Amino acid sequence: MNAGPDVASRRGYLYNRHTLPVRVMHWVNVLALTILLMSGLQIFNAHPALHWGKSSYTGRPPLLEMHALERPDGQLVGVTRVLGAEFDTTGVLGVSTERDGAQSARGFPWWITIPDNRWLSMARSWHFFFAWVLVVNGLAYLAYSAFSRHLARDLAPDRGELRSIGQSIRDHLRLRHPTGEAAKRYNVLQKLAYLVVIFVLVPLIVLMGLGMSPWLDSVLPGWVDLVGGRQSARTFHFIAAWLLVGFVAVHVFEVVVSGFWNHLRSMVTGRYRIGTEGHNDHGMPSHQRGGRP
Amino acid sequence: MTDATNPRRHFLARALGAAGALLVGGCERLSTSEWFPKVLGASETASEAVAKLVTSRRSMAQEFSAADLSPTFRSNGTAEPDSDLYRALAANAFADYRLEVGGLVARPLSLSLAELRALPSRTQITRHDCVEGWSAIGKWKGARLAALLEVARPKPEARYAVFRCADPMEEDGTHLYYESVDLEDAFHPQTILAYELNDAPLPVANGAPIRLRVERQLGYKHAKYVTDIELVASFAHIEGGKGGYWEDQGYQWFAGI
DSSP, X not given: OOOOTTTSBTTBEEEEOSOHHHHXXXXXXXXXXXXXXXXXXXXXXXXXXXXXXXXXXXXXXXXXXXXXXXXXXXXXXXXXXXXXXXXXOTTTSEEEEOTTSOEEEESSOGGGSSSSSSOHHHHHHHHHHHHHHHHHHHHHHHHHHHHTTHIIIIISOOHHHHHTHHHHHHHHHTTOXXXXXXXXXXXXXXXXXXXXXXXXXXXXXXXXXXXXXXXXXXXXXXXXXXXXXXXXXXXXXXXXXXXXXXXXXXXXXXXXXXXXXXXXXXXXXXXXEEOOTTBOTTSSBGGGGTOOO | OGGGGOHHHHHHHHHHHHHHHXXXXXXXXXXXXXXXXXXXXXXXXXXXXXXXXXXXXXXXOXXXXXXXXXXXXXXXXXXXXXXXXXXXXXXXXXXXXXXXXXXXXXXXXXXXXXXXXXXXXEEEEEEEEOTTSOEEEEEEEEEEHHHHHHHHOBOTTOOEEXXXXXXXXXXXXXXXXXXXXXXXXXXXXXXXXXXXXXXXXXXXXXXXXXXXXXXXXXGGGSOSSEEEEEEESOOTTSTTSSSSHHHHTTOOXXXXX
């Protein structure tokens, strides 16, 4: 892969962006996180409420609660209460249409849960299996990234980059992305986002999951009280899951606006196209989308 | 924009679409298949092995203070057993209740409530974690199961204690609730046959007159309305063969996670 810009065609050249282990572990993560989210929402549906503290029955109302009310005419109304404020969420939260067309009282709707019908034991089987997949994959990734220097070389921002965060935020808001040789490096916001996911969100969600286990609580009785108690751990687990969903939404958005096919190919085959002068990495002349010269 | 016709991109687009369809439709088919739940079950074996590895026989569940008590202790599952036998016992304040201890023991026992209360007891404020996700904190007092088993003396081949209960799980009065624990849990210091909740006799809604407390596991292990304890070498021949009413419905036998 040493086709320099001078020998490249008008559309630039391909270089190897992602190593095989990173590509494999990325897609294993996609599968595991998707199933963990969907089976987790099925588990949540068994008790569609979140509490703060050591127990669910403390005399204080839950932080979040989804339930169904029946109107005098027999219609079900889905109600979601967040910090005391009530919302009618019929059709999505609290009450939604089952796959067979019947209205039913359930937290999250069928199309976002695994299994789609009410089946707590099966959801737990899926969840705990893919929790192992996530943890083993994550540990393999950490070992690989440390050993191959992927972490130090590609993910750790240097001082100059940290100073340019303001500029990077402005660039992201204007949907401007580096082109040419600069596109070979992750930008500083991207690096920070990945580092937060790797070292904060995923460890947090795993730890809060373990914190819900009554058996593992006996390793060091009371450790879960450090985050407020078992029900607080359950709440953190739920919040961390949606923060990961938020990360994925932004991640996919950035992939789409900075060259969807180019990025997707690089995460499948490893090869990423760097545009030449007058072209950016989208394979389009830059003047067509008002990019930087 | 020749890229849209690039065959590799077509392939990727199709692969993505297929992955989505596979996820939605496939999970359902996998869940109801014969083989896939067994694959998923492999992780349960791993979870139990690791849980046992990082704890010891005497690792204690967290205990709480009176300030942490839940205002009312939630009743879940059976709130009042639909059985004439049970109603007759309850009507008489369980004066005629006997706990039968048998199976692989040197000395089978039949104990009245008064005799159970005379056994060495333990009082503990613990958190009850339901498989559904909620927790409640209650103060339990009961006979230490270890003390009872020391009198009954399990035979060397005994591996599990099976608890049979008075509450039928079917409307026709069949399928009495049952549960089982291994001897490690049976002899654990916090494993008790509770007869008091929050300093009052155990209410019917919470399992009167006797409810098992096995504090490092989820709520469905804590059998209510216990009438018989049988020591066995294997529970494969009992009911669905999975060691408990909910286990027979697909829930994990090791309920520590």
